Amino acid sequence: MNLKQLSHVLALADTLNFNKAAQRMHLSQSALSKSIAALEAELGIQIFERNTARVEIAPTGQHVVLHARHLVSEATNFRKNIEYLKTGELGSVALGSGPFPAACFLDTGIKEFHRRHPTVSLNLRIDNWGNLLRGLLAGELDFFMADIRNLEDDARLDITPLGGVTVTLCCCRHHPLVAGDPTRVIPPRELLDYAFATVKLPPLMFLELKQSMGLDRSDTFAVNIECDDISLLNRIVPGSDIILATGNLLMADCFRNPEVVKLNVPMSRNRFGEWALVRIKDRTLTPSAALLADLLTELIRAGSLADDARYGIAENHPLNFVA
Structure with a gap:
């Protein structure tokens, strides 16, 4: 038969x-x-x-x-x-992302991918790079995107560089550092007296941030609040003396709130992070996962370059970083 x-x-x-x-x-x-x-x-x-x-x-x-x-x-x-x-028109994709690329690009990428491939289901996990790596190695994720500077060399991994992010420091408009004048140039050492809030970031990023401000290696930011929920961090700023260290791309909507302002801090450069798309080297992506990976790679690279062109500051060129 x-x-x-x-x-x-x-x-x-x-x-x-x-x-x-x-x-x-x-x-x-x-x-x-x-x-x-x-x-x-x-x-x-x-x-x-x-x-x-x-x-x-x-x-x-x-x-x-x-x-x-x-x-x-x-x-x-x-x-x-x-x-x-x-x-790639049917199937499912398990995608991991760090909070920065997720907040900057993932919504746009998902909407565009769904428009092109409406029958593909997506399973999304937003987490720090360490947990995402464990999920990838366990076969729970097809690939993930995150800052990989703390990721050790591993022959099992295939890593595709995507770009970085320009950083901004934000606070409430009533913050003592602003003193009623959002354009006031803030001496970087004054930042050390206040608590910082941020997503979980590699220690190297804080070192680079201090170096760009001319601070010493021994100077320490008081990072009292770490949270991978960007929207929650944004809501913490108004009405507090907390300084939020975040990306310019993440704050476009928040800066429409008159209660939130950028701190005018001199920096020698303003592009940090090494985002990358990470997958298992010998594990073939499904067609659906490959299509999504290609779309996000293109989207993030283009957005990172545009962000750098607007906010990035050349190395060794002291300049206030107010947009």
């Missing part, structure tokens, strides 16, 4: 006419008759009652026809789904 024989059965069941069924299946009438007779002999069941006047489905054949419809339909769907999988 094979699917071709079952298709022959359905053609005859639908038409109850050997000539019409043979035409539908692009066969000769004798070839169709032999195919059905062979299936009946294999099953030991009479599927059709036929004489010179008419063809009818035998009582014992009703069950065969019913299941043949199901099997042929499932086979058709299977072939269709395989084609979808090969083109």
Whole structure:
């Protein structure tokens, strides 16, 4: 028994006419008759009652026809789904992202991916790079995007650089550092007297930030609040004396709030982080995952370059970093 024989059965069941069924299946009438007779002999069941006047489905054949419809339909769907999988139009993707790239680009990327591939389901995990790496190695994620400067060399990983982010320091407009004048140039050492809030960042980033401000390595930012929920951090700023260290791209909406201002801090440069797309080197991405990875890579690289062009400051060039 094979699917071709079952298709022959359905053609005859639908038409109850050997000539019409043979035409539908692009066969000769004798070839169709032999195919059905062979299936009946294999099953030991009479599927059709036929004489010179008419063809009818035998009582014992009703069950065969019913299941043949199901099997042929499932086979058709299977072939269709395989084609979808090969083109990335069906399936699921498990994606991980650090909070910065997630807040900057993931919403735009997901909307565009869904517009192009509406049948693909997405499982999203926002976390720090360490937890994302563990999820990737455990097979829970297809790939992840994060700042990978603390990621040790690992021959198992395939790493695609994506870019970085320009940083801004924000506070409430009533903050003592601002003193009613948002344009006031803030001596970097004054920042050390206040608590910072930020997402979980590599220690190297804080070192680079201090160096760009001309602070000593021994100077320490009081990072009292670490949280990977960007929206929560944004809500902490108004009405507090907390300084939020975040990315310019993340604050576009928040800066429309008159209660939140940027601190005007001199910096020698303003581009930090090494975002990358990380996957298992010898693990082939599904077509759907590959399409999403390509889309996000293109989107983040373009956005990172645009962000750098607007806010980035050349190395060793002291300049206030007010947009």
